[in-house]
Amino acid sequence: MAKNLMLAVAQVGGIDSSESKPEVVARLIALLEEAASQGAELVVFPELTLTTFFPRTWFEEGDFEGYFEKSMPNDDVRPLFERAKDLGVGFYLGYAELTSDQKRYNTSILVNKHGDIVGKYRKMHLPGHADNREGLPNQHLEKKYFLEGDLGFGVFDFHGVQVGMCLCNDRRWPEVYRSLSLQGAELVVLGYNTPDFVPGWQEEPHAKMFTHLLSLQAGAYQNSVFVAAAGKSGFEDGHHMIGGSAVVAPSGEILAKAAGEGDEVVVVKADIDMGRPYKESVFDFAAHRRPDAYGIIAERKGRGAPLPVAFNVND
Numbered sequence: 001m002a003k004n005l006m007l008a009v010a011q012v013g014g015i016d017s018s019e020s021k022p023e024v025v026a027r028l029i030a031l032l033e034e035a036a037s038q039g040a041e042l043v044v045f046p047e048l049t050l051t052t053f054f055p056r057t058w059f060e061e062g063d064f065e066g067y068f069e070k071s072m073p074n075d076d077v078r079p080l081f082e083r084a085k086d087l088g089v090g091f092y093l094g095y096a097e098l099t100s101d102q103k104r105y106n107t108s109i110l111v112n113k114h115g116d117i118v119g120k121y122r123k124m125h126l127p128g129h130a131d132n133r134e135g136l137p138n139q140h141l142e143k144k145y146f147l148e149g150d151l152g153f154g155v156f157d158f159h160g161v162q163v164g165m166c167l168c169n170d171r172r173w174p175e176v177y178r179s180l181s182l183q184g185a186e187l188v189v190l191g192y193n194t195p196d197f198v199p200g201w202q203e204e205p206h207a208k209m210f211t212h213l214l215s216l217q218a219g220a221y222q223n224s225v226f227v228a229a230a231g232k233s234g235f236e237d238g239h240h241m242i243g244g245s246a247v248v249a250p251s252g253e254i255l256a257k258a259a260g261e262g263d264e265v266v267v268v269k270a271d272i273d274m275g276r277p278y279k280e281s282v283f284d285f286a287a288h289r290r291p292d293a294y295g296i297i298a299e300r301k302g303r304g305a306p307l308p309v310a311f312n313v314n315d
């Protein structure tokens with residue numbers, strides 16, 4: 001029997017800092033309802049969905065706590081959980097997490113169709129800087145506001161579909177998809193915020209959308225998984241972020257992509273078994289991978305000298 005999942009990416013247009021969390025949650029519920037009306041079973045929301053992308057701004061200690069969630073669901077977010085449960089729809093949601101021992105993470109959760117949190121992820125690859133770089137169009141202070149994730153790359157059961165999670169910059173790192181695919185992931189879900197300007201990031205404007213989609217497509221194809229990516233997009237307090245929320249098949253082909261940069265839902269019927277022929281042929285990991293030759297990937301962090309290779313020309 002075909003294993004189909006009605007999969008939605010819910011792109012969220014810019015959230016100005018003046019917008020309250022209940023106002024944002026009302027927008028998310030409208031997107032959820034639109035997705036459900038098209039039959040969606042799982043709705044993917046962006047990274048840091050509940051607020052403006054606050055890491056663009058330097059705040060002094062004590063001035064940024066309002067951006068963080070101390071529990072999940074809390075009173076602001078509970079209406080989203082309740083509406084999703086009523087509709088029998090699950091979701092992925094990114095948010096800023098403050099733990100009971102005062103640790104801060106860039107976090108996502110996976111919620112099943114019954115409203116239960118069945119998976120949690122804390123962002124591993126934190127881009128940007130921790131120091132105050134005044135005078136720039138905007139900063140990128142994820143290294144100031146968040147600790148590196150400590151939960152690893154988990155794969156979680158969503159009503160029979162094996163789902164891995166990551167967040168934004170993680171999508172550019174092949175190790176992420178491979179770590180998830182090695183655990184049997186069939187679908188990778190992620191949220192993102194990709195600003196036009198990131199200090200120290202040299203990339204032509206036209207390349208931003210290309211490298212975003214390239215990362216999703218390469219990750220999907222090389223790991224025989226579906227990838228569903230939802231962005232927070234458009235202008236926030238005058239700062240622009242790319243759109244391009246998309247669903248990609250294990251072939252690497254884009255099945256659907258948001259057309260604009262505002263609130264928009266894209267729904268796709270994902271035949272989850274589409275990954276199987278790839279997993280059983282070109283990407284049959286057990287048959288073809290060479291972990292004995294990949295040690296350098298786990299041992300070395302940055303680029304360095306070549307490793308010695310012993311060879312005789314005619315042997």
Ligand code: CDT
Pocket residue numbers: 047127128167168169170172192193194195198201
């Ligand atoms: N939020 C986030 O991780 N954004 C980054 C900005 C670029 S860092 C070079 C991204 O990868 O889209």
